[in-house]
Amino acid sequence: WARYAPYVAAINKLKKEKNAVILAHNYMTPQIYHGVADVVGDSLQLAIEATRVEADIIVQCGVHFMAETSKILNPAKIVLMPDMDAGCSLADAITAADIEEMRRQYPGAPVVTYVNTTAEVKAASDICCTSSNAAQIVAALDGDTIIMTPDQYLAQNVAKMVPQKRVVWYNGSCIVHEQYTAQDIREFREWNPGTRIITHPECPPEVVAEADYSGSTSGIIKYVNDEKPERAMLVTECSMASNIADSLPEVDFVGPCNMCPYMKMITLEKVLWTLHTGQTPVEVDEAVAGKARQAVERMIDMSK
Ligand code: 13P
Numbered sequence: 001w002a003r004y005a006p007y008v009a010a011i012n013k014l015k016k017e018k019n020a021v022i023l024a025h026n027y028m029t030p031q032i033y034h035g036v037a038d039v040v041g042d043s044l045q046l047a048i049e050a051t052r053v054e055a056d057i058i059v060q061c062g063v064h065f066m067a068e069t070s071k072i073l074n075p076a077k078i079v080l081m082p083d084m085d086a087g088c089s090l091a092d093a094i095t096a097a098d099i100e101e102m103r104r105q106y107p108g109a110p111v112v113t114y115v116n117t118t119a120e121v122k123a124a125s126d127i128c129c130t131s132s133n134a135a136q137i138v139a140a141l142d143g144d145t146i147i148m149t150p151d152q153y154l155a156q157n158v159a160k161m162v163p164q165k166r167v168v169w170y171n172g173s174c175i176v177h178e179q180y181t182a183q184d185i186r187e188f189r190e191w192n193p194g195t196r197i198i199t200h201p202e203c204p205p206e207v208v209a210e211a212d213y214s215g216s217t218s219g220i221i222k223y224v225n226d227e228k229p230e231r232a233m234l235v236t237e238c239s240m241a242s243n244i245a246d247s248l249p250e251v252d253f254v255g256p257c258n259m260c261p262y263m264k265m266i267t268l269e270k271v272l273w274t275l276h277t278g279q280t281p282v283e284v285d286e287a288v289a290g291k292a293r294q295a296v297e298r299m300i301d302m303s304k
């Protein structure tokens with residue numbers, strides 16, 4: 001922490017001077033999560049918080065699609081990304097033309113698109129979802145067939161939870177969660193009996209089937225806080241366990257984790273640079289933003 005302290009102090013001072021707030025995803029490093037964030041949360045919580053920001057500037061500590069979502073929902077604010085290259089393998093997997101192709105394949109079926117996508121892809125969709133509300137939204141939509149994009153594994157996990165619908169999906173995946181296998185989990189459980197295994201629904205369904213609980217990043221934090229298991233393996237991004245371990249000394253966090261290279265592009269140094277220079281503002285074409293806003297706001301309304 002001594003190494004980070006000067007950055008933390010400088011960022012918190014500059015944040016006040018510039019009337020900025022920092023919205024940080026649960027996958028940020030502990031020094032960002034605990035040191036400088038004003039709000040932390042999963043994708044849904046950050047989107048809702050973005051609508052409530054009154055400060056002039058939002059610094060998005062997360063990946064690019066999250067900054068776009070904040071800009072779409074609160075266009076009067078300046079939304080700054082500390083590194084414009086912090087992308088997402090899911091957002092890279094699909095274009096608006098791919099959505100139109102899915103519509104041609106399944107005429108009349110509503111398109112539910114994960115927020116981990118570009119503004120153009122959201123604009124081409126009927127409604128967005130996050131990992132915390134996907135099953136609720138799919139169950140509530142009219143029609144027997146529902147198109148879910150772009151995460152094939154989230155879609156397959158939702159399909160199991162909502163058997164009354166025929167869920168069809170696109171072939172995207174998260175490079176962090178697709179790496180886990182059911183065999184890894186089974187072997188880990190065999191060698192570490194009594195460990196509570198907790199997955200994110202971006203993991204393949206056979207991995208989720210091995211888990212005691214599966215949920216969004218904030219769902220995972222809530223589960224561990226409520227249950228306080230003696231030992232827990234978080235089958236997700238590495239910062240999750242680091243961020244909650246100090247407040248849960250009774251839980252032993254064990255097992256491997258995978259790092260998201262995009263989330264880890266956001267560092268304290270870059271956050272300080274962003275506040276100093278005002279670089280780099282995220283812009284979304286207003287015609288695209290208008291349509292994308294409808295899809296995101298519909299999701300927020302249905303999640304209440
Ligand atoms: P949630 O925080 O919504 O669970 O999403 C996880 C994720 O991968 C964000 O990129």
Ligand code: SF4
Nearest residue numbers: 088089174175176260
């Ligand atoms: Fe994208 Fe996966 Fe990284 Fe989340 S963890 S930003 S879904 S690549």
